[in-house]
Amino acid sequence: MKTVLVVDDEPGLRAVVREILDDEGYAVLEAPHGPAMLELLAEEHADLVLLDVMMPGGDGREAYRELRARADLPDVPVVMMSAAVRPDGLDPSIAAFLRKPFDLDHLLALVAGLIGPSHVGGIA
């Protein structure tokens, strides 16, 4: 089973993404901000991170840089999300950029494109 970590300060957003991905058979982890994401990734496995850019208490771009800088954390692909058309200062090494609000189909296609359908390597 593939696991997706959703990092967003908005609980409503995390909840709906969880349900969407859950319906498709992905496991979902949640973190409300960058530091919580780093903490979680040190302990739990995730195949993909959906990371919001604008979060009070920590910019998503900084959290991304720190994730990449830390050797003890996995080299997990990261999709950055923002309401801005494309915010400045996005690291070119990110897996993709997802603009909010997004379409459900687009989100699912993006996730599947990056880590494959949930069942691959997991429960058939």
Added chain:
Amino acid sequence: MPPLVVPGPPMPEVRPLSTVSTPRPLDAAVPTDRFLAAIVESSDDAIIGKTLEGTITSWNRGAEILYGYSAEEAIGQPISLIIPPERPSELPAIMERLRRGERIDHYETIRVRKDGTRFDISVSISPIRNASGSIVGAASIGRGITERKQAERERRALEQKAQQELAARRESEERFRAVWEATSEALALSDPEGIVLAVNPAYCALYGRAPEEVVGHTFAVIFPEAERAGAMEQYRAVFADPNPPHSYETRVQRADGTERVVEARADFLVQDGARVAMISAVRDITERKRLDQAHHDFVAMISHDLASPLTVLRARAQLLKRRQKYDEESITAILEQTARMDRLIGDLRELAQVESGGLSIQREDVDLVGLAQGAVERARTLTTGHALRVTEPELPVVVTGDRDRLGQVLDNLLGNAIKYSPGGEVLVTVEAVRGQAYLRVADQGPGIPADALPHLFERFYRGEHATGDGGLGLGLYISRMLVEAHGGRIWAASKPGSGSTFTVMLPLANRS
């Protein structure tokens, strides 16, 4: 008429003929009297003798030429003959001095010729004594000085003109100096090498330096040390550029090390087609930049805050469509998010209202104690983790104001106290001190950093710990506008670790 007398060296002192000590005759064959008479006759100076009554007794050739009267015409006439009638007091004064035995040397005055023309004259007059020493008359030696006087007048006119020009220049200079000194724009004049020639007080104030620390030194002291060489290079490039940029922005450093953002315009002083100095007009735009940035951040924040609920709404709606069945959780989320958008738009509407001055205040007597109790009751529905309490004074504290607006301020303060403190007590106190009502809301939260305190009530300020719970972070700004519309003030005090206290001060209602 040709000049009668050529201006010459000062005249020799003349002694009255009768009292001249007998000179040693140059030629023994010539008797002394005749020798003197010959000198008198041949002199170019006008030599005139007169009695103490003023009757002319002798008149030499020089006098004939200077005054235009022949000796026959003049002798026996009163001396007033040659004194302009417009100077009536001159003669009596002279005669009086002569009677006292005084001599008058090189007295400059005006005399009149036979043809009525006036001319300048320098005259020396000596009393004539008889053998017993009594004064019996006077001898005067006069020399026309019209040309000298004319030259003097011209010189004086020239001097006056020069002085007027100087005064005019000084006045114009002073006017420019006044502008130079009064303008709020920082101005500096610098030479092609960047050496500062002059600065105005605004320039010194902007950089926090005394004029003598700037004038005579390179302008580059306004940059951090590491950037000075580059600044000099750029300066020379601008100086040489036929089309230099009209204005540019740069970051500078004050003497105390603080940084400012300035906008500078350069112009040139041109002499004979060559640039000899740069005139820099510098404006401190630090605050404007900060506000621009705050505005930019605010717009970014609004779009973010509006996009957030919209993202959830869209995802929920698409999820419902995909599931094709009633989904309680999605419906609830949709309702929550629409309520949140409603609050955001309400905040924006409120902002537009307070900004445009369209705030209407319904004035009535409002008891702040009752108001605080009502607000605390409303706030109790927001939390179970806080103890909310009102301490009441014995007497009502009444202000004149808008009950709903003031209630809104209290709701905002209580909401913040609950939101930003994990629990504990939230205490509302109301008191009246010296004509002012004080309303305080104190929490036991983590407190507010000192550097954030001054900005809490600014329009676009949003603290580091703000949460995306639905508001635009405009609550305190709107509260401030509401309190100020009531003639009051609002401020915050906090010690990190021991909570924050927000105080609203309002004038007490006039009670007769």
